[in-house]
Amino acid sequence: MQLGLLYSGGKDSTLAALLLEDFYDVTLATAHFGITDDWRHAENAATELDLPFRRVELDEGVAEEAVSRIRDDGFPRNGIQHVHLAALEGLAAADFDAIADGTRRDDRVPTVSRAQAQSLEDRYDVDYVAPLSGFGRGAVDRLVESTLDVVAGPSEEIPRADYEAELRAKLIDEDGPAAVAEYFPDHDQTHVTGRR
Amino acid sequence: MQLGLLYSGGKDSTLAALLLEDFYDVTLATAHFGITDDWRHAENAATELDLPFRRVELDEGVAEEAVSRIRDDGFPRNGIQHVHLAALEGLAAADFDAIADGTRRDDRVPTVSRAQAQSLEDRYDVDYVAPLSGFGRGAVDRLVESTLDVVAGPSEEIPRADYEAELRAKLIDEDGPAAVAEYFPDHDQTHVTGRR
Numbered sequence: 001m002q003l004g005l006l007y008s009g010g011k012d013s014t015l016a017a018l019l020l021e022d023f024y025d026v027t028l029a030t031a032h033f034g035i036t037d038d039w040r041h042a043e044n045a046a047t048e049l050d051l052p053f054r055r056v057e058l059d060e061g062v063a064e065e066a067v068s069r070i071r072d073d074g075f076p077r078n079g080i081q082h083v084h085l086a087a088l089e090g091l092a093a094a095d096f097d098a099i100a101d102g103t104r105r106d107d108r109v110p111t112v113s114r115a116q117a118q119s120l121e122d123r124y125d126v127d128y129v130a131p132l133s134g135f136g137r138g139a140v141d142r143l144v145e146s147t148l149d150v151v152a153g154p155s156e157e158i159p160r161a162d163y164e165a166e167l168r169a170k171l172i173d174e175d176g177p178a179a180v181a182e183y184f185p186d187h188d189q190t191h192v193t194g195r196r
Numbered sequence: 197m198q199l200g201l202l203y204s205g206g207k208d209s210t211l212a213a214l215l216l217e218d219f220y221d222v223t224l225a226t227a228h229f230g231i232t233d234d235w236r237h238a239e240n241a242a243t244e245l246d247l248p249f250r251r252v253e254l255d256e257g258v259a260e261e262a263v264s265r266i267r268d269d270g271f272p273r274n275g276i277q278h279v280h281l282a283a284l285e286g287l288a289a290a291d292f293d294a295i296a297d298g299t300r301r302d303d304r305v306p307t308v309s310r311a312q313a314q315s316l317e318d319r320y321d322v323d324y325v326a327p328l329s330g331f332g333r334g335a336v337d338r339l340v341e342s343t344l345d346v347v348a349g350p351s352e353e354i355p356r357a358d359y360e361a362e363l364r365a366k367l368i369d370e371d372g373p374a375a376v377a378e379y380f381p382d383h384d385q386t387h388v389t390g391r392r
Contacts, residue, residue, distance in 0.1 A: 019219075023215075127338065134330060135327075139325050
């Protein structure tokens with residue numbers, strides 16, 4: 001069965017790939033808007049993992065809506081959620097038997113509710129699976145420690161492939177660098193450099 | 197890392213074992229009350245899978261409370277939920293680094309909420325993982341089809357190792373065979389006979 005996994009090059013979506021690769025033919029798929037070429041960081045991680053890679057191009061209207069929500073809210077949660085659901089729709093519309101993401105049990109964003117999962121499956125005749133949704137942060141960190149080589153640090157220093165990098169770039173372009181500092185709280189990102 | 201997986205010999209908990217076995221040293225653990233020796237069906241399935249097996253003995257008071265709830269409710273859901281949570285507590289109290297079960301995204305029972313999962317982890321200093329909680333019924337069935345040999349049929353005809361068999365036996369003993377037909381709706385069970 002062909003499975004497309006929404007992929008950022010970070011530890012969660014990489015661990016999701018490892019959990020699925022014995023059961024599906026996994027393709028790592030990175031959603032992007034064409035704003036930056038940060039998707040190449042995900043392609044590099046995919047090469048290190050020896051898994052096929054694909055881009056999922058999203059309409060720039062999705063980025064505009066997301067940035068507008070982030071600006072209105074003063075925090076990124078709803079904007080990121082908007083892009084994540086659009087990315088899953090884009091992936092579901094491609095020719096996979098199953099699609100997946102790396103959402104964890106305790107993620108506040110993005111989240112995919114049971115009803116949203118069922119709706120995706122029904123509308124696109126595809127299975128949606130979230131292999132980490134039954135794993136908490138501690139369990140994920142311990143599994144990453146034993147299976148992956150990872151670099152970690154603040155968002156601006158770590159190669160980051162997913163759509164958050166492009167939303168940041170768009171905000172800087174439109175509102176200046178201070179907007180990113182204002183709207184995006186500091187948090188560490190991870191980038192996978194290989195299997196252990 | 198040593199992981200104990202609550203195990204029935206059915207397709208869901210077996211698929212959970214396959215998802216976890218590359219990441220943990222998995223022991224299949226079957227909770228029972230000493231009412232019947234149906235746990236041997238799980239032990240047989242574990243032997244076929246070539247995974248270690250252990251029993252988790254639960255206090256018969258848990259079975260008494262469950263049967264009482266089933267009798268009061270007229271349906272088994274809350275009684276089964278009561279036993280499942282007690283079984284997870286018993287497993288968490290053993291010497292594992294992580295515990296797991298085979299609950300699926302769309303299971304109505306048993307279910308383990310995010311708060312219950314966090315509480316188990318905090319109280320016992322153990323990771324609780326539910327590897328199928330991000331998989332719907334269709335995805336599980338397709339993975340089982342490609343990985344396991346399974347027999348399926350009505351509950352009374354399929355070797356069934358988990359606590360539901362003992363709750364049925366206790367109900368028959370106390371209230372007669374009609375009670376089981378009244379309280380337990382017909383549904384097909386599965387028993388795993390080996391890997392594909």
